[in-house]
Amino acid sequence: MKNIKFMPAAIKAFCAAAMLAVVGGYSAQAQQAQNSTAEDEKVIRKVADYILSEASFQFVGEKDNKVYATTAAIPKDVEVKFSSKYGEWHYTNGVINMAMMNMTDFTGDKKYADFAAKHVAFGFDNYKFFQKRFKNDRRHYQYPFGQLWTMEELDDCGAMGASIIEVYGNVKRKEYKEYIDNTARHITERQERLADKTLVRKFPQQMTLWADDLYMSVPFLARMGNLTGDRKYFDDAVHQILSFDKYLWLEEKGLYYHCYYSDSKKNGVAHWGRSNGWLVLAQVHLLEYLPKDHPKRQEVINNLEKQLIGLSRYQDQNGLWHQLLDKHDSYAETSASAMFVQGVAAAINNGWLDKRFATIAITGWEGLKKEMIEEDGQVKDICVGTGIRNDLVFYYTRPARPNEKHGVGSVIDAGIEVIKLKKMLAQAN
Numbered sequence: 001m002k003n004i005k006f007m008p009a010a011i012k013a014f015c016a017a018a019m020l021a022v023v024g025g026y027s028a029q030a031q032q033a034q035n036s037t038a039e040d041e042k043v044i045r046k047v048a049d050y051i052l053s054e055a056s057f058q059f060v061g062e063k064d065n066k067v068y069a070t071t072a073a074i075p076k077d078v079e080v081k082f083s084s085k086y087g088e089w090h091y092t093n094g095v096i097n098m099a100m101m102n103m104t105d106f107t108g109d110k111k112y113a114d115f116a117a118k119h120v121a122f123g124f125d126n127y128k129f130f131q132k133r134f135k136n137d138r139r140h141y142q143y144p145f146g147q148l149w150t151m152e153e154l155d156d157c158g159a160m161g162a163s164i165i166e167v168y169g170n171v172k173r174k175e176y177k178e179y180i181d182n183t184a185r186h187i188t189e190r191q192e193r194l195a196d197k198t199l200v201r202k203f204p205q206q207m208t209l210w211a212d213d214l215y216m217s218v219p220f221l222a223r224m225g226n227l228t229g230d231r232k233y234f235d236d237a238v239h240q241i242l243s244f245d246k247y248l249w250l251e252e253k254g255l256y257y258h259c260y261y262s263d264s265k266k267n268g269v270a271h272w273g274r275s276n277g278w279l280v281l282a283q284v285h286l287l288e289y290l291p292k293d294h295p296k297r298q299e300v301i302n303n304l305e306k307q308l309i310g311l312s313r314y315q316d317q318n319g320l321w322h323q324l325l326d327k328h329d330s331y332a333e334t335s336a337s338a339m340f341v342q343g344v345a346a347a348i349n350n351g352w353l354d355k356r357f358a359t360i361a362i363t364g365w366e367g368l369k370k371e372m373i374e375e376d377g378q379v380k381d382i383c384v385g386t387g388i389r390n391d392l393v394f395y396y397t398r399p400a401r402p403n404e405k406h407g408v409g410s411v412i413d414a415g416i417e418v419i420k421l422k423k424m425l426a427q428a429n
Helices: 009-054 091-107 110-133 154-168 174-190 218-228 231-248 273-289 297-312 334-349 355-372 392-396 405-428
Strands: 059-061 080-082 208-210 259-261
Touching (some): 009 091, 009 110, 009 355, 009 405, 091 110, 091 405, 110 174, 154 174, 154 218, 174 218, 174 231, 218 231, 218 273, 231 259, 231 273, 273 405, 297 334, 297 355, 334 355
């Protein structure tokens, strides 16, 4: 093309038109990508804003539903509960807090990080009132803020601890650091482990390994390693990932089981969707913080790649995954689908997975938008909290509800990663 001035006029015109067509094609493609990501951002803002609109940090009477703005206003003989599930203290709230922090990082809108900071402050400003009132007449997780002062299982502190580390980056309250250090001690010193140091639960069945617990430990350990610079936290996190893989992976199907019983040395029966999602996210969280020179970093990347490719074989015609991953007669389920979309997109964005797999994430996100996310930001068909059972009917029949805390945070994170992925692919083209 550099000698175009010596060409005949007709050929010049043809070449110029061809060049304009190419440039115009690229421009149209770029504009299409820009429009697509702008629409995606509107969707995740609606989901996050719906949470903000429904959240409140107050209490209501168990019997009369009277609202109490502060604990000082609660009479001695009145039992109360949280006025909003988004004010509760539960691992799912930690997931939401981290998603909100990600929203602020991605959009620059401070209101989302402010929500996470307000939620954490709400807990620390009020838990001692309830701690003094607690009569040990129920499980600690059934009492307001019971999981804040009681650390019996990883559910109690792992995900919330990870979110508090993030909030602590902006709000340096002494109590937050004390909680972080106590969580680190619980996970590394007090939580039950097998002889090979794999984390297990002592409740409801002794020494049982749950896939969920990789997420209830590793994201915290990764952030603790980053916060302190102590590599022991990274080493433990890597060990958990590789150990969970050893106990739960089924090579023939390319899926993980939900649990492993150490007493019988047998797996449970289910390849439950969300438990596989927790495993994906735990690895993504670790790799975001794991030092580049860690000797087992590539081993973790290879493990994540293996899982993501295995999961891709179970994506349905709408781009979604199901409650029981290998049973398409079980319902399409939102939280697992969002976790897998997030995992694939994040892996490609960070160079852990080849970009040829990008359509898995993009198709999955389109399925979530079409099938599961309402116009006003409400999210459908999220499985409720689920324990382990040894019959598939239990998993088939677990209710799926709108706006369940177990899934809305992952929908936000999935959207953020897909937007990043689309922008990266547009730039590459």
